[in-house]
Amino acid sequence: MTTDAIDLLLVLDLIGVSVFAASGALLAMQRGFDLVGLLALGSVTALGGGVLRDLIINQGLPDAFSSPVPVITATSASLATVALRTTLHRWRRTFLVFDAAGLGLFSVTGAQIAVDAGLGTIPAALLGVLTATGGGVIRDVLGGEPPQIFRPDSRLYAIPAAIGASIMVIWSATNLPEEIGATTGAVLVFAIRVAALRFGWRAPSPGAQGK
Amino acid sequence: MTTDAIDLLLVLDLIGVSVFAASGALLAMQRGFDLVGLLALGSVTALGGGVLRDLIINQGLPDAFSSPVPVITATSASLATVALRTTLHRWRRTFLVFDAAGLGLFSVTGAQIAVDAGLGTIPAALLGVLTATGGGVIRDVLGGEPPQIFRPDSRLYAIPAAIGASIMVIWSATNLPEEIGATTGAVLVFAIRVAALRFGWRAPSPGAQGK
Amino acid sequence: MTTDAIDLLLVLDLIGVSVFAASGALLAMQRGFDLVGLLALGSVTALGGGVLRDLIINQGLPDAFSSPVPVITATSASLATVALRTTLHRWRRTFLVFDAAGLGLFSVTGAQIAVDAGLGTIPAALLGVLTATGGGVIRDVLGGEPPQIFRPDSRLYAIPAAIGASIMVIWSATNLPEEIGATTGAVLVFAIRVAALRFGWRAPSPGAQGK
Numbered sequence: 001m002t003t004d005a006i007d008l009l010l011v012l013d014l015i016g017v018s019v020f021a022a023s024g025a026l027l028a029m030q031r032g033f034d035l036v037g038l039l040a041l042g043s044v045t046a047l048g049g050g051v052l053r054d055l056i057i058n059q060g061l062p063d064a065f066s067s068p069v070p071v072i073t074a075t076s077a078s079l080a081t082v083a084l085r086t087t088l089h090r091w092r093r094t095f096l097v098f099d100a101a102g103l104g105l106f107s108v109t110g111a112q113i114a115v116d117a118g119l120g121t122i123p124a125a126l127l128g129v130l131t132a133t134g135g136g137v138i139r140d141v142l143g144g145e146p147p148q149i150f151r152p153d154s155r156l157y158a159i160p161a162a163i164g165a166s167i168m169v170i171w172s173a174t175n176l177p178e179e180i181g182a183t184t185g186a187v188l189v190f191a192i193r194v195a196a197l198r199f200g201w202r203a204p205s206p207g208a209q210g211k
Numbered sequence: 212m213t214t215d216a217i218d219l220l221l222v223l224d225l226i227g228v229s230v231f232a233a234s235g236a237l238l239a240m241q242r243g244f245d246l247v248g249l250l251a252l253g254s255v256t257a258l259g260g261g262v263l264r265d266l267i268i269n270q271g272l273p274d275a276f277s278s279p280v281p282v283i284t285a286t287s288a289s290l291a292t293v294a295l296r297t298t299l300h301r302w303r304r305t306f307l308v309f310d311a312a313g314l315g316l317f318s319v320t321g322a323q324i325a326v327d328a329g330l331g332t333i334p335a336a337l338l339g340v341l342t343a344t345g346g347g348v349i350r351d352v353l354g355g356e357p358p359q360i361f362r363p364d365s366r367l368y369a370i371p372a373a374i375g376a377s378i379m380v381i382w383s384a385t386n387l388p389e390e391i392g393a394t395t396g397a398v399l400v401f402a403i404r405v406a407a408l409r410f411g412w413r414a415p416s417p418g419a420q421g422k
Numbered sequence: 423m424t425t426d427a428i429d430l431l432l433v434l435d436l437i438g439v440s441v442f443a444a445s446g447a448l449l450a451m452q453r454g455f456d457l458v459g460l461l462a463l464g465s466v467t468a469l470g471g472g473v474l475r476d477l478i479i480n481q482g483l484p485d486a487f488s489s490p491v492p493v494i495t496a497t498s499a500s501l502a503t504v505a506l507r508t509t510l511h512r513w514r515r516t517f518l519v520f521d522a523a524g525l526g527l528f529s530v531t532g533a534q535i536a537v538d539a540g541l542g543t544i545p546a547a548l549l550g551v552l553t554a555t556g557g558g559v560i561r562d563v564l565g566g567e568p569p570q571i572f573r574p575d576s577r578l579y580a581i582p583a584a585i586g587a588s589i590m591v592i593w594s595a596t597n598l599p600e601e602i603g604a605t606t607g608a609v610l611v612f613a614i615r616v617a618a619l620r621f622g623w624r625a626p627s628p629g630a631q632g633k
Contacts, residue, residue: 028572034625036580037572040555055266055477056276061541065478068544082628119272122279133251137353142559144568146355150239150248158247203245206293266477267487330483333490344462348564357566361450361459369458414456417504 008179009109012186013050013063014073016105019098020135021046021077026095027143029085041142042078043071049134053110053127057117096197099136099148103161104189107132108182111165115172128165132189133158156196156203164189219390220320223397224261224274225284227316230309231346232257232288237306238354240296252353253289254282260345264321264338268328307408310347310359314372315400318343319393322376326383339376343400344369367407367414375400431531434604435472435485436495438527441520442557443468443499448517449565451507463564464500465493471556475532475549479539518619521558521570525583526611529554530604533587537594550587554611555580578618578625586611 024045028038047064054062064070110131114124133149140147149157164185171181195201235256239249258275265273275281321342325335344360351358360368375396382392406412446467450460469486476484486492532553536546555571562569571579586607593603617623 029628031572032627033572034576034627036578036625037576038628040571040580051478055480056262056273058266058269058272058480061480062478065541065545065549068542071544071548085628119276120279122282123276126282127276141352141563142569142572147353149251150242150244150353154245154248156247158251203247205243205245206240206249206296267473267484269477269480269483330487331490333493334487337493338487352563358564360462361453361455361564365456365459367458369462414458416454416456417451417460417507 008182009112012105012182013109014069016102016109017046017050017070017073018077019105020049020102020139021074022081023095023099023102023136024139024143025078025081026098027139027145029082031143035082038082039075039078041139042081043074044142045135045139046074046077047071047135048138049106049110049131049136052134053113053131056127056130057114057119059117097194100190100193100197102135103132103157103193104164104186105132106135107161107164107189108168108185111168111185112172112178112182115169121169124169125162125165128168129158129161132161132165154202156192156201159203160189160192160196163192219393220323223316223393224320225280227313227320228257228261228281228284229288230316231260231313231350232285233292234306234310234313234347235350235354236289236292237309238350238356240293242354246293249293250286250289252350253292254285255353256346256350257285257288258282258346259349260317260321260342260347263345264324264342267338267341268325268330270328308405311401311404311408313346314343314368314404315375315397316343317346318372318375318400319379319396322379322396323383323389323393326380332380335380336373336376339379340369340372343372343376365413367403367412370414371400371403371407374403431534431604434527434608435531436491438524438531439468439472439492439495440499441527442471442524442561443496444503445517445521445524445558446561446565447500447503448520449561449567451504453565457504460504461497461500463561464503465496466564467557467561468496468499469493469557470560471528471532471553471558474556475535475553478549478552479536479541481539519616522612522615522619524557525554525579525615526586526608527554528557529583529586529611530590530607533590533607534594534600534604537591543591546591547584547587550590551580551583554583554587576624578614578623581625582611582614582618585614 021042024042025038028041033041047070050070051062051064054064060066107128111124111128114127119127137147137149148154167185167188168181171185172178232253235253236249239252244252258281261281262273262275265275271277318339322335322339324342325338330338348358348360359365378396378399379392382396383389443464446464447460450463455463469492472492473484473486476486482488529550533546533550536549541549559569559571570576589607589610590603593607594600
């Protein structure tokens, strides 16, 4: 991997951290949490998926604890969300767009980090999905909501993440520049997720008929 | 440990993965989750206890991410549960029998893997119980149910797991063939759990009097 | 670190394990859990924060699984709570005082262990807070309560933990005896938390105005 690609991964990862922190902070405000609960929920949402990923690849300290940058980024983004709350008045929609951006960024960076750690194709793609969805699941469980990814009325969420992670895993087996694969993957995930929200795309529900 | 015993552990583990995946998929169908939520809940239930175990023993990658087999097994078992849903119409009872089989298999394999990793008697037995109950607790938390293991009206659940894990830990200190210990332990856990469900065996509740 | 300081850390840690186990056992009795659920909730509350800390610092086995002492301590403290339940009749208040003591002890020992593992100032302080609050969050999630740390009506909880963890991290960079830093930090956390409960100190809630 070139230094530029590493830098790009880092930048994408910190953007992902920021948007997921904002999604956690928005849920905390909806729930009337105090400032500390808001910072905690923002940070756990932002860093939880990546910590889960790093615990599983089991190589030294998780990124979130290796330097002060991720924590400071998550905290700053949570505070910025508070500062901007009067302009972010369409809570639910803003929340979902931020969440979609984080989904795209983390599925791609998670898959790439898993490949670099030596995981095979299927486990690496799965770990990308886990990185992208883990923080949000922790956020929803702690915020007392059924996880968005499991809700019967949810729109496509893990499917775009799986597509993005798979693109990244396959791309990284080629000699093509990783920046293009990462950007393509992340943008595609974001686009599919936002389109699914806009047009009401849903996965089939097997339970309904079976009862 | 002989190669045969390793093979047996692997086979038992994959059967455990399958039955826990089915228990997760059944809960997902009861809740009306879509197909993606069902695959996710099935996989997390099937692999969660083992990943927790492997994170704690801290030796390389968790089994669930070392090869594509566990993920494919969990996904296939979840899909098979969907396919068989019309014949599995006694949801609750089927769910509980599958769950009991997973409990028996994972308490024994979890304890054995903990012993092989060098844990002492009490921590190894505890890790067996955690392996066996962890996936189900995660399943219930994500499915929005109070964890089965904690419910006031629950029948014996962790107690059979603790008995099975302890048998395996003690057995592995002898020279007796491990296949017999593993099979005895797993069958005993399953039998106690099913009998507890059938005859309403419960652990004492200290809270009731104390209030 | 001197042997005495190590011994002190161990003793403080086991006191923290005991009081958190008691807080978990008390919640289990309030909820009418059976004895097994009570032992499980007591143990998970007592050991969960430390296991989370040890998974993150990623150095060998978690303390809770390296010897039988932590498990036996957590189990004994849970059983002692059951035995003393008729004298502990002011449930809620007792619960909160025990919880405050655990908060103080774990924020200090967690931060110290993080420093010894080579973490920087901010990550080490954060890990102290996570050690102190993690077990309680797991307790509340498994007990079906919104986590105490996030509740809108909660009193200062993570703030005293952050103060105690920061004192310990800064103190450990000096040559002053660690016993004094650890004791000062833990007592201060306990005092702030109890005062916050007594006088209703709260962190500001940004959400209320933003809606």
